[in-house]
Amino acid sequence: MKTLIVLALAGLGAQLVDGSLGMGYGVTSTTLLLALGTNPAAASATVHLAEMGTNLASGFSHWKFGNVDWKVVAKIGVPGAIGAFAGATVLSNLSTEVAAPVMSLILLGLGIYLLVRFTLRGIDRRNLGKPMRKRFLAPLGLVAGFVDATGGGGWGPVGTPAILASGRMEPRKVIGSIDTSEFLVSVAASLGFLFALGSQGISLLWVVGLLLGGLVAAPVAAWLVRHVPPRLLGSGVGGIIVLTNVRSLLTSDWIDAPSALRYAVYTALYLVWGAAVVYSFRQYRKDRAQESADALAAEARMAAAVEAEGNRVAPLAGEPDTVRAGRPQAPRD
Numbered sequence: 001m002k003t004l005i006v007l008a009l010a011g012l013g014a015q016l017v018d019g020s021l022g023m024g025y026g027v028t029s030t031t032l033l034l035a036l037g038t039n040p041a042a043a044s045a046t047v048h049l050a051e052m053g054t055n056l057a058s059g060f061s062h063w064k065f066g067n068v069d070w071k072v073v074a075k076i077g078v079p080g081a082i083g084a085f086a087g088a089t090v091l092s093n094l095s096t097e098v099a100a101p102v103m104s105l106i107l108l109g110l111g112i113y114l115l116v117r118f119t120l121r122g123i124d125r126r127n128l129g130k131p132m133r134k135r136f137l138a139p140l141g142l143v144a145g146f147v148d149a150t151g152g153g154g155w156g157p158v159g160t161p162a163i164l165a166s167g168r169m170e171p172r173k174v175i176g177s178i179d180t181s182e183f184l185v186s187v188a189a190s191l192g193f194l195f196a197l198g199s200q201g202i203s204l205l206w207v208v209g210l211l212l213g214g215l216v217a218a219p220v221a222a223w224l225v226r227h228v229p230p231r232l233l234g235s236g237v238g239g240i241i242v243l244t245n246v247r248s249l250l251t252s253d254w255i256d257a258p259s260a261l262r263y264a265v266y267t268a269l270y271l272v273w274g275a276a277v278v279y280s281f282r283q284y285r286k287d288r289a290q291e292s293a294d295a296l297a298a299e300a301r302m303a304a305a306v307e308a309e310g311n312r313v314a315p316l317a318g319e320p321d322t323v324r325a326g327r328p329q330a331p332r333d
Contacts, residue, residue: 007032007206011213015054016221018156018179025051026153027244029210034152041092042202044152045193048088049207051186054214059180061222067176069169075134076141076159077181081188083145084155088192091150101252108249111241114161118234119276132168141181148182149189155182157241164234171233176222231287235280239273 010032011025018025026047033043062068140162147154156178163174193202228236246269250257257265 005209007209008213011050011054011210012217013213014210015058015214015217016224018054018058018221025054025214026148026151026155027157030152033206040152041193041197044088044091044149045190045197045202046206047152047210048084048149048186048189048193049202050210050214051182052190053211054218055179055183055186057215057218058222059176059183061219062176062179065176065222067172067222068180069132069173069177072132072137072163072169072173072177073181075132075137076144076177077184079138079141080145080148080155080159080181081184083142083147084149084185084189085145085192087146087149088189089196090146092193092196101249101254105245105249108242108245111161111238111245113238114164114234115238115242115273115276117165118231118238119280132163132166136166137163145185145188148185149192155185157244160237161241164237171237175233229281229284231280231284232277235273235277239269239276243269243273 010029014025014029026044029047029050030043033046034040038046059068140159144155144158144162147158159178159181160174163169163178164171169177243266246265247262249255250262250265
């Protein structure tokens with residue numbers, strides 16, 4: 001029972017992060033299962049089975065709050081499912097220890113880019129609303145699905161920053177679409193693991209624990225992403241990607257940094273991230289104030305135009321259309 005409660009709380013926290021930032025459920029949950037002694041393939045399989053339910057609930061919640069672009073879901077979800085099935089098959093027979101640091105470097109670069117971009121500039125609205133191209137989304141889904149299945153998580157960390165970096169969608173819609181399309185990925189990965197492993201090493205009790213926590217958090221996260229300012233979401237996503245992948249690199253066989261160095265780096269990153277979020281919030285407030293001032297000015301101009309139009313009178317036959325001002329003239333004989 002104690003393990004079930006821990007898993008439920010972990011699933012709740014992981015889904016709250018994943019549903020509001022578009023990433024984190026797989027990485028968080030898989031890390032916990034590995035700490036409990038589960039082998040990588042079984043841990044990834046357990047998480048993806050639980051994600052089938054949490055992603056369905058999360059996708060429905062995001063849809064109800066208007067956070068989903070169904071064209072993007074279709075264009076990235078189907079290739080993602082193909083990549084996930086292939087990744088699950090590969091992980092069942094192959095270690096990914098060498099590939100993990102390489103992917104961490106790629107994600108770290110994306111995280112730094114997002115953190116700097118959303119902290120200093122916010123959303124680039126010049127491309128906002130432009131359609132997402134299939135030639136971009138299909139390869140992205142294929143890679144993200146493969147990484148997600150082989151690493152126990154990665155659909156959000158790969159897909160979310162890449163789409164955010166395009167500047168064509170609002171963060172809340174990016175997150176909602178990524179979370180919704182992840183249902184297809186989790187189904188395909190689960191089938192891949194079941195075909196390759198059967199039920200070996202998979203605990204249904206653990207699946208239920210993760211699922212219950214995720215179901216509770218899904219609607220809360222969907223509401224949260226709609227009300228948190230996009231600039232803060234961008235800074236938050238970038239910071240999480242940077243911290244997560246720096247940690248992966250420092251603890252990898254490539255670097256294997258001592259504890260003192262790791263904690264010094266973590267402290268510095270947390271300070272930088274905190275400063276970035278504070279700066280983003282202040283700039284958001286400044287932008288909102290400017291937008292309000294512009295809106296009031298536009299309303300004033302419109303009111304003045306309406307008042308000027310009201311001062312116009314219908315011209316008499318043969319007279320020009322003019323605006324009459326001053327005292328009325330005395331009537332003529």
